[in-house]
Amino acid sequence: xxxxxxxxxxxxxxxxxxxxxxxxxxxxSARLALIGVVAVLFGLMVLAGTWLILEFGNQIPAGDVxxxxxxxxxxxxxxxxxxxxxxxxxxxxxxxxxxxMLLTVPVRAVALGLLSAECFRALAYFAVPVALxxxxxxxxxxxxxxxxxxVAAVLLFLATALxxxxxxxxxxxxxxxxxxxxxxxxSVFSLLAVVVxxxxxxxxxxxGGQGVTALLGWLPFSWVVDLAVIGSPFxxxxxxxxxxxxxxVAWTAGGLLVVERLGVALWFGDTVEDAVAAEQAxxxxxxxxxxxxxxxxxxxxxxxxxPAHRIAQRSVVVxxxxxxxxxxxxxxxxxxxxxxxxxxxxxxxxxxxLLPPLVVVALPWLAGAVFGLNPLGDEGAALPxxxxxxxxxxxxxxxxxxxxxxxxxxxxxxxxVATGLAGPYAPLEVAMLGVIALVLTPAAVVxxxxxxxxxxxxxxxxxxxxxxxxxxxxxxxxxxxxxxxVPGTVAAAATLAPAGTRxxxxxxxxxxxxxxxxxxxxxxxGPAREIATWLGQVGAEIAAVxxxxxxxxxxxxxxxxxCLLAIWAFGAVTRxxxxxxxx
Amino acid sequence: MTAIETTDxxxxxxxTTAVAxxxxxxxxxxxxxxxxxxxxxxxxxxxxxxxxxxxxxGSARVAGVPVxxxxxxxxxxxxxxxxxxxxxxxxxxxxxxxxxGLRGLPEEATRQRIDELLDRLDLTEDADRRxxxxxxxxxxxxxxxxxxxxxxxxxxxxxxxxxxxxxxxxTIREMIDDLTDAGTTVLLSxxxxxxxxxxxxxxxxxxxxxxxxxxxxxDLKRQADTGAGDGAGxxxxxxxxxxxxxVTSEDPAADEATVEGVTDAR
Numbered sequence: 107x108x109x110x111x112x113x114x115x116x117x118x119x120x121x122x123x124x125x126x127x128x129x130x131x132x133x134x135s136a137r138l139a140l141i142g143v144v145a146v147l148f149g150l151m152v153l154a155g156t157w158l159i160l161e162f163g164n165q166i167p168a169g170d171v172x173x174x175x176x177x178x179x180x181x182x183x184x185x186x187x188x189x190x191x192x193x194x195x196x197x198x199x200x201x202x203x204x205x206x207m208l209l210t211v212p213v214r215a216v217a218l219g220l221l222s223a224e225c226f227r228a229l230a231y232f233a234v235p236v237a238l239x240x241x242x243x244x245x246x247x248x249x250x251x252x253x254x255x256x257v258a259a260v261l262l263f264l265a266t267a268l269x270x271x272x273x274x275x276x277x278x279x280x281x282x283x284x285x286x287x288x289x290x291x292x293s294v295f296s297l298l299a300v301v302v303x304x305x306x307x308x309x310x311x312x313x314g315g316q317g318v319t320a321l322l323g324w325l326p327f328s329w330v331v332d333l334a335v336i337g338s339p340f341x342x343x344x345x346x347x348x349x350x351x352x353x354x355v356a357w358t359a360g361g362l363l364v365v366e367r368l369g370v371a372l373w374f375g376d377t378v379e380d381a382v383a384a385e386q387a388x389x390x391x392x393x394x395x396x397x398x399x400x401x402x403x404x405x406x407x408x409x410x411x412x413p414a415h416r417i418a419q420r421s422v423v424v425x426x427x428x429x430x431x432x433x434x435x436x437x438x439x440x441x442x443x444x445x446x447x448x449x450x451x452x453x454x455x456x457x458x459x460l461l462p463p464l465v466v467v468a469l470p471w472l473a474g475a476v477f478g479l480n481p482l483g484d485e486g487a488a489l490p491x492x493x494x495x496x497x498x499x500x501x502x503x504x505x506x507x508x509x510x511x512x513x514x515x516x517x518x519x520x521x522x523v524a525t526g527l528a529g530p531y532a533p534l535e536v537a538m539l540g541v542i543a544l545v546l547t548p549a550a551v552v553x554x555x556x557x558x559x560x561x562x563x564x565x566x567x568x569x570x571x572x573x574x575x576x577x578x579x580x581x582x583x584x585x586x587x588x589x590x591x592v593p594g595t596v597a598a599a600a601t602l603a604p605a606g607t608r609x610x611x612x613x614x615x616x617x618x619x620x621x622x623x624x625x626x627x628x629x630x631x632g633p634a635r636e637i638a639t640w641l642g643q644v645g646a647e648i649a650a651v652x653x654x655x656x657x658x659x660x661x662x663x664x665x666x667x668x669c670l671l672a673i674w675a676f677g678a679v680t681r682x683x684x685x686x687x688x689x
Numbered sequence: 690m691t692a693i694e695t696t697d698x699x700x701x702x703x704x705t706t707a708v709a710x711x712x713x714x715x716x717x718x719x720x721x722x723x724x725x726x727x728x729x730x731x732x733x734x735x736x737x738x739x740x741x742x743x744x745x746x747g748s749a750r751v752a753g754v755p756v757x758x759x760x761x762x763x764x765x766x767x768x769x770x771x772x773x774x775x776x777x778x779x780x781x782x783x784x785x786x787x788x789x790g791l792r793g794l795p796e797e798a799t800r801q802r803i804d805e806l807l808d809r810l811d812l813t814e815d816a817d818r819r820x821x822x823x824x825x826x827x828x829x830x831x832x833x834x835x836x837x838x839x840x841x842x843x844x845x846x847x848x849x850x851x852x853x854x855x856x857x858x859x860t861i862r863e864m865i866d867d868l869t870d871a872g873t874t875v876l877l878s879x880x881x882x883x884x885x886x887x888x889x890x891x892x893x894x895x896x897x898x899x900x901x902x903x904x905x906x907x908d909l910k911r912q913a914d915t916g917a918g919d920g921a922g923x924x925x926x927x928x929x930x931x932x933x934x935x936v937t938s939e940d941p942a943a944d945e946a947t948v949e950g951v952t953d954a955r
Contacts, residue, residue, distance in 0.1 A: 384822055389780045392817030396796070397782045416790030420776065427778040427819070491774035491835065494739055494763045495791035684759065688741045689702075 115211045116218025119201065123223035124230070126202075134567065136580040152235040156242045163246025168339035171331050173323030174316050180328035181310055181319070183267050188303050190224065190271020191278070196296075197568070198224060198272075199279040200373060208373060216373075217366040224268055236260055243338075251337030255347075259334035262354035266327055269361030276368040283377035290382055326353060398423065407512055410504065413497035417505025418512075421477045424484070425509075431484070432476060434577035438587075442468060462526040463598040466542050469521055471590055473514025474550030478506045479586060480578035481555045482562040482686065490688065499680030503552065506679070510551035518543040531602060538601045538661060545665050546594050549672035553589055556675035557582045559682045589671060593664030600660025608648060608656045616645015690753070692717045692843050692874035693738065697747035700733050700898075707733040709898040710747065715876065715891070717842075720869050722889030722906070723878040726937050730898040731878045732771065735845045738876070739768045752842040752874075767841035771848050773832030777821035781812060781831045784820060785838060792839045799838070806834040810860055825852035833861060837868065844868060845876045850884065862888055886929045894936050902936045 131138060198220055201207050207216050240256050278299075281288045288295060310318060322328060329350040332342030394400035398416065401423045409415065425432065446460055481502075485492050497505070522543040526536035561581040566574035599607040620641035626634035693715040700708040708730040715721045725731050736742035738751050740759040749756045752765035775784055782803065789799040807813045810830040820828060829852050837844060846865075850858040865875055865888060879885060885892055886906050894902040902909060910927045 384818070387819040387822030389783070389817050389819060391780065392782050395800070396786065397780065397817075398786045398790070401779075401783055412790045412793055416787050419790075420779070420787050423783065424776055424778045486776070487770075487772045488774040488776050490736075490739070490741055490768060490770050491788060492791065493741060494759075494766065494768055495788065496763060496793050497791045498760075501791075687743050688736060689743060 112212045112215040113218065115215035117222055119207070119211070119215060119219025120222025120226060123201070123219060124226035127223070127227060128230075134565070136563070136577070137567070139580050148235070152238055156238045159239065159242040160246050163243055164248070166247075169341070171335055171340055171342040173320040176323030176325075176328035176331050177319035177321065179263075179331050180322040180325045181307070183263060183325075183327045183330075185307060186264070186267035187271045187274070188307070190268050191274040192271075192300075193224065194220075194272040194275025195278040196275075199276055200369075204373060213369050213373070214362070214366045217362060217369050220369075221268060221272060221362065221365065224272070225264060228264055228268070247339055249338040252335065253337075255336040256334050258351065259330040262333070262350065262358075263327070263330045265358045266354050266361075269358050269365065272365050273361055273368065276365060276372060280368060280372050280375075283372060283375065283379055286378045286382060289379050290386075326350065330354075405509070405513065407508060410508070411501065413495070413501035414504040414508065417497060417502060418508035421506065421509045425477065428575070431575040431577075433575065434583075435472065435475060438583075439468075439472075456530075458525075458529045459531075462522060462529050462531065462536070462539055463595070463602060465525050466518070466522045466539050466598050467546065467591055467594040469514065469518035470543060470546035470550040470594070471587065473510040473518060473547050474552075474554030474586065474590065475578075475583075476514075477509045478551060478555035479558045479582055480563055480576060481506055481558050483558075483564050483576040483578070486576065493683075493686060493688075497683075499683040502683040503555065503676050503679040506555045507548075507551040510554075511548060514551065515544070515547045518547045535601055539598060542594060542597050542601070542661075542665065545668060546590060549668045549675075550590050552672050552675040552679065554586055556678040556682075557586045557589070559679060559686075561585070590668070593668045597661050597664040600657050600664075604653045604657035604660065607660055608651060608653065611656075612645045612649040614645075615648060616642050620645070690717050691715065691750075692719075693721070693749070693751050693876060695734075695738075695747065695749040698734070698737060698744055698749050699746035700730070700737060700742065701745040706898050708737070708895075711895075711898075711900055713893065713900070715874060717874050718869055718872045719890040720865060720875045720877055720888050722885035722892040723876055723895065724880075724882070724885060724892060724933055725878075725895035729895040729937075731895055732847060734895070735768065735770075735847055735876065735878065738845060739763075739766055741768075764839075765842045767836040767839065767844040769832055769836040769844075769846045769849055771851070773828040774835070775820050775828060775832055778819060780817050780819055781807065781823075781827075781834075782816045784831060785835055788835050789838055794839060802838065803834070806838075809864070810834065810857060826854060826857055829853055830857060830861075833864075837864075837873075841873065843874045843876070845878075847878045848880070849877070850879065850881060858884075882929045882933060892929070894933060896937045902932070 131141070201216055201220060207219075240253075240260070244250060244253050244256070278295075282292050283289070310322075326346075326349065329343070329346040332344070332347040333350045335342045336344075336347055389401065391397040391400040398419045402419045405422050407415065407418050407422065410418075442464065446457065446464060449460060482489060492502075519540055523536055523540045526539050531539075558578055561579045563576060563579040563582070566576045568574050596607070599610075620638045623634045623638035623641065627638055691714050693713055695711050695713040698708060698711040698713075699706065711730075711734060723731055723734070733742060737744050738749055738756060740756050740762050744756070751762060754762045754765055756762060776787075779787065785803045785807075786799070789796075789803070804813070807816050810833070812827065812830055812834075815823070815827060820831065823831070829849070833846075833849055836846070849865075850861055853861065862884060865877065869875055869890075877885065877889060889906055891904065892902075892906050892909060893900055906929055909932045910929060
């Protein structure tokens, strides 16, 4: 095979891999929906930014590019390196159908294929926003000469970050393949790497100050700014721009060769991973009289009838041994944490005041979601065996609920009370919050499987390179969050801030709900005017309700609704399990 | 008594008919070889017989229990689907203990039975390793043990020897014989025709959702049209593979060649 063809082959591999990514995404409606939501939000921000640049870009005072600006770009470059390294180390360290590829094309073509595929994926997400924002800048500052340099700068930013990210990722994978101690503790090392980087990144972003940022401006990769502003009213350093242009290309080419060498060592070399996995697969429960009970220890599952108990034990063991299956929980938990910090930073309330109402809803939510949000999908290939077992629908419902209840209830109640006592709340309010946790958790562990069975998901998604998990369907997650979150939040809000809750409800009904009807009335739709007026009156009446009434009604009614939903959910799980078929 | 009985059993998925009017009558204590090309409807039939799929039409009884009565049916049947129904995070011993618990089997006796079966299938050494570290054959063996743990009256096996080495495959075949000797009825679906030839009392060939031939393997071979009576070879020389190819051929000429005298269900 002519070696000169490796470039063409590599790009062909990259195109195919990218096309496969797109096709896989098309078939994954949940991920597609999530990306759609993010795209809409992010797209609105980009459009707003584009408009702002078009309107006011020409008013930005021209000047020199400072080291602070370069440093800010360097921080983003480091972030791109981290993401690239993480993806290379966990997922893209080898190509699919490796044996076919390695026996068909040179290794360099495979290396280029991996890199170019990742480059295409990145461009698919960022090309349009960058083009819009960059184009707006070019237009508003009237500097068309800038355009080619801007494009070159963006491509070099991407290529240099991708290449070093892949080198680091493959190097990490190679260490795992070669050294037993690394292979045995790879999860710990991965976690450490994430904690160190994210800690450093957040620290730099929030606490580094301009001095540290300016220091990062000396990193050569930040000089893409100097390249990007050529031809614009902003003056960068031409020597730095030239160094970036030449050095960036050389860096990328050199990086490709290093990726190739690492690839040869990784793809053709021996690995200790299989031996380590075989050792770690050996479980020390065989000698126990009851191996499954031994595997569950020290989780104190209460002793109940055998089928239900066994289902509960299996849920705990599977979750413990395959924690990746809970990765779907990471996003909501991170979003919640970020929202909490943001709210606290903007001064709406202190973290201590916000934590109790958050904990009282979030922990019961977790208790239900961890074990029961996709019970049929979690069964995987074992579903026929479970369906043809003697477990009744009631056994199944109890078995699914038991782990969340055993582990979640004490944690939810104690954490709620502890955060409540640490916050600025009276003992009665803390006790009322504790009761909310006491009601929400048992409800959550039966509502989650009921919705999970009504909206099951069976298609696995890949986590890392070698494990597939079946996350819950988006419908189940959203409905479960609403079913539990809305009553829980209303009850907590009515307890801690009855006047505010009354004001919000009054505004919600009297203004927000009435708004569309008011609009329709304006268009001449007769009945809409009456509805809008009625809603306005209801809003006004809510505003006149005594605070104590709001507190107790807002507390008792949502909890009663949750209890009724839980009763329905238990029956639904029981019926669905026995009636479920593989049709 | 009839262990498996179906009347006009039909399954449709939209406009596609997976199983069309299947009539079966399998007596107790026999091995019924269930053959057919890929997509013929064998797995769908097995799922209907285990209540995992609802028939679109017709009826079926397994061990005397209608298939729409899952509560009673599942006590009497064991099922090994083509993909071993296992939790890969558990060890084989944990998996079997789990399923025994779901079936409410007595713990001490079950432990002994699990040990015996694991030992017979050479799995004792690996019984405390996680299933995700198992080979395909080891998974298959574990799932096989799981399917007969509760001593079912009727056992439905979908490719039970798939992925097994010759020694393990032989052990499984011997266990199947032992089961039928003890009165269990086995519905055996496999593409390994010599296994059916050797062990099945009756063979049924499903093609395009229809039963196109049925009878004891010897009778099917003896009375197959091709070459019969021309002195080219008798039943001893003809194989079940010849019969299978004949009755599942789409060639119109071959289509006319029937396995006469047995039960030609076409």
